[in-house]
Amino acid sequence: MKLPPLKSLPVFETVARLNSFSLAADELAVSQSAVSHQIKQLETYLGEKLFWRSGRTLTLTDEGRQYLDGISSALLQIERASEQLLGHEESRLRLSVFSSFAVRWLVPRLPDLQRLHPQVELALEMSIESPVLSDRVADCFITIHKGSPAYSYELLYVERLFPVCSQDYWQKIRRELGREGPDADDLPMSVEEVSQFPLLSTHSIFEKAAGDWDAWYRAVDQRIPAAASIQHFSHMLLALEAARFHQGIVLTNDYMLSTRKDSEDFVRLPCHPVMTGDRFYFAWKTSRRGERGLQLLRRWLVDEAIRGGLRGE
Incomplete structure (x- = not known):
């Protein structure tokens, strides 16, 4: 098995997420030069530029964005698998959801989710329009589009x-x-x-x-x-x-x-x-279907949609 320099991968993910070498260094508790070294080592291994640097502006290249999409899910799966073996049952999930759906339907029901599944720690990411389905945006989504073949979808509401x-x-x-x-x-x-x-x-x-x-x-x-x-x-x-x-x-x-x-x-x-022609779905990356937290949230959302009359049996 030929793998890239593994220490560089979480460094790359952190820089890409924060869009900053210095902020990444602060989060990882290392020097900025150490972050630069890890990114250069990864770029050398891949033979591709991952970031464009222009003064203080830092942006992912097309190759960097593609690589981030690929490794983000893998890093999350490694983290979840390790937590399960360590006996840590907490599932930290970012859910991207329309503001109106969140305010009027989801938020009033969150106490029930916390009571039934206290191990699920849910962070809401508000969206006005249907977001791009990507691990960089959230772990799961409530969306009206089924545009990505990499995702699975569960109908909540017509x-x-x-x-x-x-x-x-x-x-x-x-x-x-x-x-x-x-x-x-x-x-x-x-x-x-x-x-x-x-x-x-x-x-x-x-x-x-x-x-x-x-x-x-x-x-x-x-x-x-x-x-x-x-x-x-x-x-x-x-x-x-x-x-x-x-x-x-x-x-x-x-x-x-x-x-x-x-x-x-x-x-x-x-x-x-x-x-209206809109159908609301809960969406999650198919490659992460085995994660217990995602499945608990999926089943709870479907049960609530049925119980509240949004969706039929």
């Missing part, structure tokens, strides 16, 4: 949107539409009736102005009325907060109303839903 408003605003709607009586909450509400009230729109779902409401109307072969009042927000978290404070009707999804406290603040209008 997204749908439906209109909601605050409890107080629903009473206003009932008064203005003359919806009286005990069965008023269950009477279907037409798209024409919905358009009489301010529509709170989230840009990030379809990446265009009023894209969410446009899709909702098109689902029943209608168009947004020209006279409709639309208030625009960049993110669903903002639009939902506006609805909480009685500013209109918002299109939201199941995980945004996944806790009892939040769901009791809102009323789901008796209207049709619309599918």
Whole structure:
């Protein structure tokens, strides 16, 4: 077996992660010249430049980035295997997750994860868009893309949107539409009736102005009325907060109303839903499928998604 200078590998990973020779030296408790020596030794062995140095700027070369992707997983597996033999059951995992999914669904459930699996130490990495699947970013991901063949995927949720408003605003709607009586909450509400009230729109779902409401109307072969009042927000978290404070009707999804406290603040209008086409997956590197921490987290996420109604049995 022909191996590179093994002492150089964790040095290379640290420099690449911190993007600095001096910070890497501090973390490894060695001199900066020792770090430089290890990197030079590795570059000599590989016959490739791993970093471009320009003044104080340090960047990975294409070859360095490719090499980092290859060895990061191997180093993590060595660390996990060693911990198991040493009797250390702690699993430190970085999970990259969409901010809205984290805030509204995952974080309220973390105490249950800690109670059931105290050996799993989870660090959340917030993402606005679907991140690049790489060990350099996180150990596992919640993503809407299945783009990398090196990863395995477990379905958590097929997204749908439906209109909601605050409890107080629903009473206003009932008064203005003359919806009286005990069965008023269950009477279907037409798209024409919905358009009489301010529509709170989230840009990030379809990446265009009023894209969410446009899709909702098109689902029943209608168009947004020209006279409709639309208030625009960049993110669903903002639009939902506006609805909480009685500013209109918002299109939201199941995980945004996944806790009892939040769901009791809102009323789901008796209207049709619309599918966005997004599917949420838990993703992990297939080569790391044997890691106990990843499998514990995967099973817990799936169980919670089923128990909470996001995913069917």
